[in-house]
Amino acid sequence: MANKVLMKGNEAIAEAAIIAGCRHYFGYPITPQTEIAAYMAKKMPKIGGTFLQAESEIAAINMVYGVASTGHRVMTSSSSPGISLKSEGLSYLAGADMPAFVVNVQRGGPGLGGIQPSQADYFQSTRGGGHGDYHMIVLAPASVEEMAALTVKGFELADEYRMTSMILADGTIGQMMEPVDLDGLKVNPAPEKPWATVGTDCKRFHNITNSLSLVPTELEQQNFDRYKKYDVIKEKEVMYEEYMMDDAEICIVAFGIASRVSKNAINEARKKGIKVGLIRPITLWPFPEKVLHDTVGKCHTYISVEMSMGQMIEDVKLSTECRGKYVLCNRAGGMIPSPEQVLAAIEEANKGGAK
Amino acid sequence: MSTNNYLFAGFGGQGILFAGKLLAYKGLIDEKQVSWLPSYGPEMRGGTASCSVIVSDTPVGSPIVSNPDTLIVMNLPSLDRYEDAVVPGGTIFMDSTLIERPVKRDDVTVYAVPATRLASENGIPTLANMILMGKVLSVMGEYPSDSVEAALGKVISARHADKLDINRRALQLGAEY
Amino acid sequence: MVVFDKPHALADIPLHYCPGCTHGIVHRLVAEAIDELGIEGRTIGIAPVGCSVMAYDYFNCDMIEAAHGRAPAVATGVKRADPDRHIVFTYQGDGDLASIGMAETVHAAARNENITVIFINNAIYGMTGGQMAPTSLPGQVTQTSPYGRDTNHCGFPIRVCEMLSQVEGAGYLERVAVNNVKNVKNAKKAILKAFKNQVEGKGFSLVEVISSCPTNWGLTPKKALEWIDEKMIPYYPLGVYKDRAADEEAAK
Numbered sequence: 001m002a003n004k005v006l007m008k009g010n011e012a013i014a015e016a017a018i019i020a021g022c023r024h025y026f027g028y029p030i031t032p033q034t035e036i037a038a039y040m041a042k043k044m045p046k047i048g049g050t051f052l053q054a055e056s057e058i059a060a061i062n063m064v065y066g067v068a069s070t071g072h073r074v075m076t077s078s079s080s081p082g083i084s085l086k087s088e089g090l091s092y093l094a095g096a097d098m099p100a101f102v103v104n105v106q107r108g109g110p111g112l113g114g115i116q117p118s119q120a121d122y123f124q125s126t127r128g129g130g131h132g133d134y135h136m137i138v139l140a141p142a143s144v145e146e147m148a149a150l151t152v153k154g155f156e157l158a159d160e161y162r163m164t165s166m167i168l169a170d171g172t173i174g175q176m177m178e179p180v181d182l183d184g185l186k187v188n189p190a191p192e193k194p195w196a197t198v199g200t201d202c203k204r205f206h207n208i209t210n211s212l213s214l215v216p217t218e219l220e221q222q223n224f225d226r227y228k229k230y231d232v233i234k235e236k237e238v239m240y241e242e243y244m245m246d247d248a249e250i251c252i253v254a255f256g257i258a259s260r261v262s263k264n265a266i267n268e269a270r271k272k273g274i275k276v277g278l279i280r281p282i283t284l285w286p287f288p289e290k291v292l293h294d295t296v297g298k299c300h301t302y303i304s305v306e307m308s309m310g311q312m313i314e315d316v317k318l319s320t321e322c323r324g325k326y327v328l329c330n331r332a333g334g335m336i337p338s339p340e341q342v343l344a345a346i347e348e349a350n351k352g353g354a355k
Numbered sequence: 356m357s358t359n360n361y362l363f364a365g366f367g368g369q370g371i372l373f374a375g376k377l378l379a380y381k382g383l384i385d386e387k388q389v390s391w392l393p394s395y396g397p398e399m400r401g402g403t404a405s406c407s408v409i410v411s412d413t414p415v416g417s418p419i420v421s422n423p424d425t426l427i428v429m430n431l432p433s434l435d436r437y438e439d440a441v442v443p444g445g446t447i448f449m450d451s452t453l454i455e456r457p458v459k460r461d462d463v464t465v466y467a468v469p470a471t472r473l474a475s476e477n478g479i480p481t482l483a484n485m486i487l488m489g490k491v492l493s494v495m496g497e498y499p500s501d502s503v504e505a506a507l508g509k510v511i512s513a514r515h516a517d518k519l520d521i522n523r524r525a526l527q528l529g530a531e532y
Numbered sequence: 533m534v535v536f537d538k539p540h541a542l543a544d545i546p547l548h549y550c551p552g553c554t555h556g557i558v559h560r561l562v563a564e565a566i567d568e569l570g571i572e573g574r575t576i577g578i579a580p581v582g583c584s585v586m587a588y589d590y591f592n593c594d595m596i597e598a599a600h601g602r603a604p605a606v607a608t609g610v611k612r613a614d615p616d617r618h619i620v621f622t623y624q625g626d627g628d629l630a631s632i633g634m635a636e637t638v639h640a641a642a643r644n645e646n647i648t649v650i651f652i653n654n655a656i657y658g659m660t661g662g663q664m665a666p667t668s669l670p671g672q673v674t675q676t677s678p679y680g681r682d683t684n685h686c687g688f689p690i691r692v693c694e695m696l697s698q699v700e701g702a703g704y705l706e707r708v709a710v711n712n713v714k715n716v717k718n719a720k721k722a723i724l725k726a727f728k729n730q731v732e733g734k735g736f737s738l739v740e741v742i743s744s745c746p747t748n749w750g751l752t753p754k755k756a757l758e759w760i761d762e763k764m765i766p767y768y769p770l771g772v773y774k775d776r777a778a779d780e781e782a783a784k
Contacts, residue, residue, distance in 0.1 A: 006376070006383055006391065006509070024613065032395055050612045054605065055639035062602035062636070066609020069596050070576075070618070074609070092599050115395070176418050177376070177391040179383050197594035197610070199574035199617065208588045210597040257417070264416035339417060 004179035009147040009169060010035035010077075012180050013103055014043070016151035017075055020187050022101065023049035024074040026063040028056055028082060031115045032171035033105035036077040057082040061089030061102075068098040069209040071196030073155050077103035079171075080121050081112060083129065090164055091130025095211025097226070099158035101151070102136075103167045105174040108334030116334025117171035119256060120308035125168050126285040126315070133223050135230055137165040137237065138284040140255040144178035150282070152185050157237065159190050161229060168284060170307065172257040172336065230286075239282035240291055244270065248277030250349050251295050251324075253316045254305035255281050258337060262305045265342035274350045284312070292319035301325040301349040305342055308332055325352065358411035360420040364437055365429030365450070367404040370484030373510060374427065375406040377488060380506035381497070382410035390418035403432060427491060429453060429470070429484065448491050450483060466490055468532050474525070482525035489529020498530045539563035541572045543590050552746040552753025554710045555583060555652065558719070559590055561710075562621070562650060565724040566593065569731055575619040576610050578603040580633075582625035583658040598622075601633025604640035607647045619730055621648040627657045630666040630690050637692075644701035644735040648726045651692060654743040655764065662748030666690045669767055674748070693740050693773040703735035705773040709742035711760040715770070734777045742768055 007015070014036045017025070025040040037053065044051035050067075054060035060076045067074035078086060083104045093100050106121050108114040128134045137157050139150040147169060154165040197207045213219040241259075244266055245251070254262040259280040269276045279295070281288050302324050304313035310328040317326055329345040331337045363375045372393050382389035392407040407420035426441045428434045429450040441447060443462045452471035468490045470483035492498035503526070511519055538544060542563035549555045566572050575593040579585055581600035588595035598606040603622035611620045629637050629651050640647065656674055657663040663676040667689045671680040681689075693705045704726060708719035719741055726737035742764050744756035751759055772778075 004383060006379055006389070024609070026609070052608070052612065055635050058602065059605040059608075059636050059639065062599060062605035063609035063612075065598070065602075066578075066596070066606035066611075067613045068609075069606075070610055070613040072613050074613075088599055089602075096597070171395065172392065172418065175393055175395050177379060178415070178418075179389060197576050197596055198614065199576060199619075200592070200594055201573040203573070206592055207594045208597070209595070210588060212585060212597050260415075261417040261419070267416070336417075336419060338419075338421060 003183040004181050006177045007144055007180050008035055008175060008177050009141070009144045009173040010105065010175070011039050012144045012148040012182075013077070013151045013167065014039035015182055016148035016185060017101070017155070018043060018047065018049075019182060019185050020073060020152045020155040021190065022073040022075050022155060023047070024067045024072055025049070025051050026054050026060040026074075026076050027078065028054050028060050030079045030082045032107060032117075032174050033077050033079050033103065035174070036103065057085035058088065061086040064100050064102075065089055065093055065096070065098060068093065068100045069096075069197045071190075071193035071198065073101070073159070073190060075101040075103065077105065079105050079107045080109050080118065083121060083124065087124075087130040090136065091128070091132050091134065092211050093164050094128070094130070094134035094136070094226075095132065096209050097162040098209065099162050100164045101154045101158050102164055103169065106168065106170045108332070114334040115171065117257060117336060118307050118332070118334055119170055119258065120311065120332065121168065122284065122306070122308060122311035125166055126287070134226065135285050136163065137161070137233065137286075138168050139165060140168050140282060140284050141173060142256050142259050142280065144173065144176065145180050146282075147173060148180050148182060148185060152187055156188050161233060168256070170256055234286040237283060238286050238288050238290070240288035241278075241280040241282060242291070243278040243280065245277035245279060245295070247275050248295075249299055250274065250276040250301045250303065250346060251299040252276060252278045252303045252305055252342070252346070253281070253292070253312065254278065255284060255312070258305045258307055261337055261339055262342050264339035265346060268339065268343050269346045272347075274346055276346050276350075281312075287315045287319065289319040292316065293321070296320050296323050299324060301327060301352065303327045303329050303342070303345050303349060305337055306330045307336060325349070356412045358409065358413065359425065360423045361408040361410070361425045361427065362405065362420045362423035362437060362440070363408065363427045364403065364405040364433035365484075367402055369404070369429045370481070371404040371429065372406050374484045374488050375408045376510045377506050378408050378410065378491075380509040381502045384502040384505045384509075387411060388413060388415050390415045392418040405433070425491070427487060429487065431456070434458070446494070448487055450487055452483075466494060468529060470529065473528055473532065477524070477528060479521050479525055482521060485522050485525035486529035486532075489526035490532060492526065493530035498526065539567045541566040541575075541592050543592050545589065547590060548586060549583065550747045552744065552756055553583070554741075554743040557710045557716060558650065558652060558741050558743065559587065561716070561720050561723045562623070563591065564720065565727045568724060569727055571619045571727070571731065574617050575621070578607050578610070578620065578622040580622065580624040580628040582628050584623050584625060584652065585659065587623050601628050601631070602636055603628065603633065604636040604645070604647070604649065608640060608643070608645050611645060611647055615646065619727070621650060621727070623650045624652065625658070626651070626653045626655065626665045626667040630692050638696070638699060641696050641699045641702040641736045641738070644703055646730055646733060646735050647737075648730050649736070649738040650723065650726070651738055651740045652743050653692070653740050653768065654745040655689075656745050656748045658745050658748055667692075667768075669763055689767065691768060693738070696738065697773040701736060702738070702774055703776045704729050704737040705740075707740040707742065707768060707770050707773065709760055709765060709770055711742070711744065711757040718770075729777070740768075742770070
């Protein structure tokens with residue numbers, strides 16, 4: 001346990017961001033992620049960084065846009081209703097190809113909803129969230145250790161691909177404490193950013209951060225280019241975990257806290273001799289399509305365990321070309337599925353057997 | 356290979372989350388896998404507070420404890436709410452100053468400690484939680500132990516180092532009860 | 533001998549503004565201020581959404597195009613990224629600054645954000661074709677107030693300088709106009725001062741420039757300039773609404 005400390009998931013994100021070289025944080029209070037802002041408020045002034053409580057989520061994401069334009073690593077964090085407000089800025093960040101790191105510690109919705117954990121912003125985050133054709137890299141940690149590691153990764157990916165990366169967590173992982181080894185985090189230095197608007201020094205043509213393009217053929221080309229970049233990301237950056245999949249005939253797909261509940265259920269099911277495993281997407285976008293596709297013919301049933309009314313299940317069906325049976329095992333509105341509920345779904349699927 | 360699931364519950368302000376942290380840190384120091392999950396939100400402000408703690412030899416799956424092996428309760432609503440959730444053969448530790456009724460189940464072991472009364476009699480009225488924890492740890496056969504001492508040092512920040520001694524005394528009181 | 537030249541900070545390309553529009557004048561005044569202070573190489577300008585949306589092409593300094601109304605928030609980010617180096621200005625119209633971006637405006641002022649805001653008030657939404665603005669005058673006919681702005685129905689114009697003068701954080705607020713030579717000269721002084729304040733760390737400086745929109749006002753360029761004197765300035769009196777540095781100096 002050499003350098004392990006117990007930390008809340010939210011705090012782990014904040015500290016990992018600082019380790020990743022982020023010196024600018026802008027946010028607006030909202031449960032259940034406020035620990036991130038509180039941590040930054042405490043730390044940033046002591047390390048020459050900026051913590052600023054913005055007047056709104058909208059202002060916060062635009063402050064992020066401003067810092068991102070200057071090439072510095074920058075972040076904001078919020079929870080579901082606040083992310084809706086930020087969606088305008090997320091679209092502009094995408095249109096201007098600016099790197100930014102955003103955290104969504106989800107709570108139940110829609111509307112003001114509740115404050116208990118949820119995964120119902122899956123569509124919103126994996127499809128972009130704001131207007132226009134774009135994606136964000138969406139990272140789904142399932143432990144406090146991953147909250148830290150994926151934060152560092154998030155900053156690196158944002159810089160490498162000049163786009164927003166988002167941590168899609170939920171209230172449980174944000175609030176829980178687990179051991180984390182921050183000393184073990186390795187950070188790649190940020191790349192050169194010749195596009196940054198930091199002043200020309202009267203030595204070069206001016207840089208412009210911009211998402212306006214009034215000539216449709218040009219705007220179309222920008223979209224084509226951006227989607228070529230997305231293809232590279234789909235090829236290179238997919239992350240997932242497989243658990244007991246070697247001989248699995250039933251495949252659970254779950255991310256975040258739902259994946260941990262699912263593991264408990266899988267362990268129980270295995271004791272009963274049921275061949276069930278888990279594919280846990282770590283990147284929700286890009287979605288681990290290929291590994292799921294490879295299970296076609298081996299698995300007869302896919303159980304999507306979600307804390308929503310069933311959103312990821314669409315990607316599961318698409319990835320497997322609708323060639324299996326599909327079961328949604330879910331809770332919503334801030335409720336978390338229990339291992340017993342998942343086990344029951346597994347046993348039911350096992351009774352059905354292969355087609 | 357074992358996994359121990361603890362559920363702590365009581366009023367906000369009784370130090371429920373703090374007690375849970377002590378156990379989680381002790382687990383970490385003992386090189387176990389641990390998780391600590393609090394209830395959060397408005398109910399923390401004077402309402403019910405609870406936290407799930409898991410200490411395990413294997414990676415922790417779900418951090419949510421719905422059926423604890425060990426229930427540590429410090430008020431009646433919490434006993435009412437969680438008594439039936441304890442696994443058969445499990446253990447309930449309760450503050451008998453604030454919980455006047457006996458535990459109804461006969462398939463669990465019960466330790467009733469008048470922690471709030473002991474705390475106030477000993478001039479440490481805010482440390483009933485640690486008195487109850489003293490009992491928990493001694494029943495576990497873990498009191499006194501180096502890892503408890505080290506965990507105390509972790510949960511009590513350097514800024515409050517002057518509070519270490521009264522916390523030790525509270526643990527001692529509970530352990531000896 | 534050169535008696536008239538283009539400021540270095542102003543790009544040498546044709547502006548897209550309508551004939552008689554005063555944006556060009558204000559662009560030039562901003563560029564002159566940047567030149568005179570020798571800050572072009574470390575200046576970052578923020579363009580809004582509105583007629584001046586493409587202002588990013590017109591200045592030679594680094595430029596950022598912001599979402600509608602968000603320029604002060606973007607400017608805050610840029611400024612805070614490197615406060616000692618970056619000189620940051622926003623260039624916003626009345627819809628951008630006083631309607632959709634009111635919160636960003638007021639809070640940047642409240643924080644005394646050390647930025648310069650150039651606020652073009654021409655009492656109309658120009659780019660979208662002449663709709664009622666937060667600063668449209670009572671009775672003013674626009675596309676969305678075809679019977680004249682009815683204050684019983686849609687309220688009164690907002691006087692930004694007067695309002696911000698009550699915000700303690702705001703450092704310097706002045707309203708100027710660009711409808712005649714004398715006013716342009718005053719506007720030049722105010723804009724220069726608003727940039728100089730930033731260089732000297734004096735905090736949030738805003739210059740409201742009463743401007744014309746002949747196209748959407750339905751007037752000739754000349755008539756539009758006269759309308760500023762007749763209608764706009766009586767409702768929006770010119771002058772300094774706040775100058776904290778001067779006030780503090782006077783108090784000594």
